[in-house]
Amino acid sequence: MSRVEKIFQDCRAQGRAALVGYLPAGYPTVDGSVELLSAMVEGGCDLLEVGVPYSDPVMDGPTIQAAADTALRAGFRLRDVFAVVERVSAAGGRAVVMTYFNPVLRYGVDAFARDLAAAGGLGVITPDLIPDEAGEWIEASDAHGLDRTFLVAPSSSEERIASTARAARGFLYATSTMGVTGARDAVASAAPALVERCRRHTSLPIGVGLGVRSAEQAAEVAAFADGVIVGSAFVTAAERAGADGVRDLAAELAGGARRGAPASAATGA
Amino acid sequence: MDVKASDGVAHPSEHDPDEGGHFGRYGGRFVPEALIAALDELTVFYQKARADPEFLDELDRLHRDYTGRPSPLTDAPKLGEHAGGARILLKREDLNHTGSHKINNVLGQALLTKRMGKKRVIAETGAGQHGVATATACALMGLECVIYMGEVDTERQALNVARMRLLGATVIPVKSGSRTLKDAINEALRDWVTNVDETHYLLGTVAGPHPFPAMVRDFHRVIGMEARAQVLDRVGRLPDAVAACVGGGSNAIGIFHAFLDDPGVRLVGYEPGGDGVETGRHGATLSEGSPGALHGAMSYLLQDEDGQTAESHSISAGLDYPGVGPEHALLKDLGRAEYSPVTDAEAMEAFALLCRTEGIIPAIESAHAIAGALRLGRELGPDAVILVNLSGRGDKDVDTAARWFGMVEGESAAEASGTAIAEADLSGRSPAQDEPSPAGADTGAVQR
Numbered sequence: 001m002s003r004v005e006k007i008f009q010d011c012r013a014q015g016r017a018a019l020v021g022y023l024p025a026g027y028p029t030v031d032g033s034v035e036l037l038s039a040m041v042e043g044g045c046d047l048l049e050v051g052v053p054y055s056d057p058v059m060d061g062p063t064i065q066a067a068a069d070t071a072l073r074a075g076f077r078l079r080d081v082f083a084v085v086e087r088v089s090a091a092g093g094r095a096v097v098m099t100y101f102n103p104v105l106r107y108g109v110d111a112f113a114r115d116l117a118a119a120g121g122l123g124v125i126t127p128d129l130i131p132d133e134a135g136e137w138i139e140a141s142d143a144h145g146l147d148r149t150f151l152v153a154p155s156s157s158e159e160r161i162a163s164t165a166r167a168a169r170g171f172l173y174a175t176s177t178m179g180v181t182g183a184r185d186a187v188a189s190a191a192p193a194l195v196e197r198c199r200r201h202t203s204l205p206i207g208v209g210l211g212v213r214s215a216e217q218a219a220e221v222a223a224f225a226d227g228v229i230v231g232s233a234f235v236t237a238a239e240r241a242g243a244d245g246v247r248d249l250a251a252e253l254a255g256g257a258r259r260g261a262p263a264s265a266a267t268g269a
Numbered sequence: 270m271d272v273k274a275s276d277g278v279a280h281p282s283e284h285d286p287d288e289g290g291h292f293g294r295y296g297g298r299f300v301p302e303a304l305i306a307a308l309d310e311l312t313v314f315y316q317k318a319r320a321d322p323e324f325l326d327e328l329d330r331l332h333r334d335y336t337g338r339p340s341p342l343t344d345a346p347k348l349g350e351h352a353g354g355a356r357i358l359l360k361r362e363d364l365n366h367t368g369s370h371k372i373n374n375v376l377g378q379a380l381l382t383k384r385m386g387k388k389r390v391i392a393e394t395g396a397g398q399h400g401v402a403t404a405t406a407c408a409l410m411g412l413e414c415v416i417y418m419g420e421v422d423t424e425r426q427a428l429n430v431a432r433m434r435l436l437g438a439t440v441i442p443v444k445s446g447s448r449t450l451k452d453a454i455n456e457a458l459r460d461w462v463t464n465v466d467e468t469h470y471l472l473g474t475v476a477g478p479h480p481f482p483a484m485v486r487d488f489h490r491v492i493g494m495e496a497r498a499q500v501l502d503r504v505g506r507l508p509d510a511v512a513a514c515v516g517g518g519s520n521a522i523g524i525f526h527a528f529l530d531d532p533g534v535r536l537v538g539y540e541p542g543g544d545g546v547e548t549g550r551h552g553a554t555l556s557e558g559s560p561g562a563l564h565g566a567m568s569y570l571l572q573d574e575d576g577q578t579a580e581s582h583s584i585s586a587g588l589d590y591p592g593v594g595p596e597h598a599l600l601k602d603l604g605r606a607e608y609s610p611v612t613d614a615e616a617m618e619a620f621a622l623l624c625r626t627e628g629i630i631p632a633i634e635s636a637h638a639i640a641g642a643l644r645l646g647r648e649l650g651p652d653a654v655i656l657v658n659l660s661g662r663g664d665k666d667v668d669t670a671a672r673w674f675g676m677v678e679g680e681s682a683a684e685a686s687g688t689a690i691a692e693a694d695l696s697g698r699s700p701a702q703d704e705p706s707p708a709g710a711d712t713g714a715v716q717r
């Protein structure tokens with residue numbers, strides 16, 4: 001079984017949804033991001049999404065855009081993402097990388113997979129790469145034993161959910177709403193239905209992201225999904241209160257992810 | 270001339286991409302999954318519409334009665350004297366309603382928007398020409414219109430911002446990144462992901478995810494189809510070369526396409542060279558860039574070692590873009606078209622020359638193509654026939670040009686302006702022979 005899938009399964013066996021926390025590498029600096037990500041692990045993140053700051057993040061709202069900007073202005077280089085993954089893994093974290101595809105293309109798809117695997121990374125989430133265009137990435141991720149997470153959206157057809165799930169390994173990322181990243185007040189009503197549709201096509205764990213920021217919302221998502229994915233809220237917490245801020249937020253969200261999981265999940269579906 | 274405006278839509282090209290929208294290794298769809306359904310829907314509606322006589326007739330009627338097609342072909346003999354005596358023919362897309370080629374694509378997509386039952390249109394704009402054309406079509410067809418425009422561009426193309434607002438559009442200045450066209454596209458894509466159910470993204474060039482590059486091209490193929498027939502009719506033979514400016518590449522692909530299978534016709538695209546490619550401050554994507562994925566398609570782009578998009582620079586807001594349409598990337602790799610940078614200074618020199626020789630104030634974008642035609646003429650000699658796509662008119666650029674040439678009261682001339690206007694001097698005298706004017710050489714040259 002894939003290493004990422006195993007993380008979700010272990011959480012499920014403990015009767016809870018996995019907490020997946022995102023932060024851009026290099027935010028606010030390379031060292032600073034290692035400190036923040038490590039604090040997120042301490043607080044209870046089961047899986048880290050280490051973001052690659054990118055100049056044109058079309059899937060991201062203002063919060064993550066600004067964080068990526070800060071990282072790039074502080075001199076973030078793509079190779080730094082491997083160092084960050086290596087250091088947070090050494091500190092006990094388990095990490096996948098979340099990246100727009102062009103930096104990977106530029107680095108060399110195979111070289112990127114090789115260097116990420118060597119750094120201890122478990123996989124990659126690609127928000128602007130659909131399986132239809134992912135031939136080279138599928139080959140490289142196979143060759144280097146990395147998981148690959150593609151996204152599905154409320155607008156995805158049954159056919160596309162099925163083919164996307166087939167191409168993925170580790171977990172499937174269901175975007176809860178039509179939109180970009182950013183904390184929202186309510187979890188979109190489209191999310192449960194989307195997860196339900198995904199279940200018909202795959203036994204992969206399903207993480208739900210976009211807009212989650214509170215323990216209540218985490219609990220809500222945990223009631224129907226295998227993972228709760230949180231991004232912008234961690235960035236905001238880091239901005240406000242640094243390592244303590246993200247540690248506290250992780251603990252709070254982890255509490256929600258535990259509370260919300262349906263009792264039956266404890267037996268492992 | 271019996272070219273119909275809809276011909277490029279009705280008759281599939283021999284040079285279409287594959288089903289996934291790939292032109293060789295370029296094109297495709299590098300977008301969030303959330304947009305795939307909308308792109309599929311658009312593809313289906315476009316394929317249906319192009320086979321529907323009602324759609325084609327409506328497009329023809331609009332282009333005849335509203336746009337004013339066919340656009341004329343104008344001989345530019347006095348300009349030709351400055352181009353080694355070559356015969357220069359201008360395809361007058363500047364005379365279209367709203368002042369540029371952009372309306373060709375906009376009317377087509379606006380009709381599709383109505384067919385899809387969507388009520389809201391969003392678009393990006395650089396120079397504002399695409400924004401104005403989109404606002405115009407939305408006013409005509411009763412659609413809500415939101416235009417994203419980089420803040421830098423709202424300043425340098427203020428006239429067009431006012432035009433869009435007069436037409437009832439909401440103009441949103443984009444303050445992220447380089448605050449130019451690239452960032453306006455990012456913001457439009459974010460809006461689209463969020464509101465895709467009721468919104469059509471009316472993309473303004475031959476870039477972006479499939480089906481945009483092929484569909485937008487088809488709406489612009491009329492330029493080359495008309496021009497090819499007009500040149501044959503006027504000159505009795507095909508041109509030796511076709512020149513066009515390249516921002517995203519829509520006016521260039523529109524005029525090139527009709528000549529792709531005429532191997533004797535050179536196709537040359539002129540990119541914004543800004544301060545000169547050696548300075549790094551330019552937007553010459555095909556000349557200086559490398560393959561990568563941006564804004565939904567694989568193509569050439571300006572990027573750093575890490576795949577971060579580089580900022581482009583150009584005096585021309587409409588060309589100030591670090592990406593380019595995927596079909597141009599393929600044409601470059603195949604060697605079927607050539608691409609070459611033209612600096613701000615060279616473009617402005619050509620701008621002034623066209624004003625003075627032919628009484629036509631071009632868009633600064635199009636002035637890059639004029640500069641290219643001057644080069645081509647000097648290279649090919651007096652027997653050459655050169656077709657130029659005059660993609661737009663320069664009303665929107667009067668302020669920029671007046672500043673460049675130091676014509677604004679109380680402002681000093683731009684450094685390069687002295688050279689530009691002096692070389693554009695039509696009297697045949699060299700600048701050295703001029704009496705220095707009391708106000709200084711720059712203004713002196715202008716006032717002559």
Ligand SMILES: Cc1ncc(COP(=O)(O)O)c(C=O)c1O
Pocket residue numbers: 369370395396397398399473474475514515516517518519520521586587588632634635660661662
């Ligand atoms: C007059 C004119 N020409 C050319 C362009 C560049 O676009 P494209 O390369 O798509 O023709 C623009 C864009 O704003 C324009 O306004």
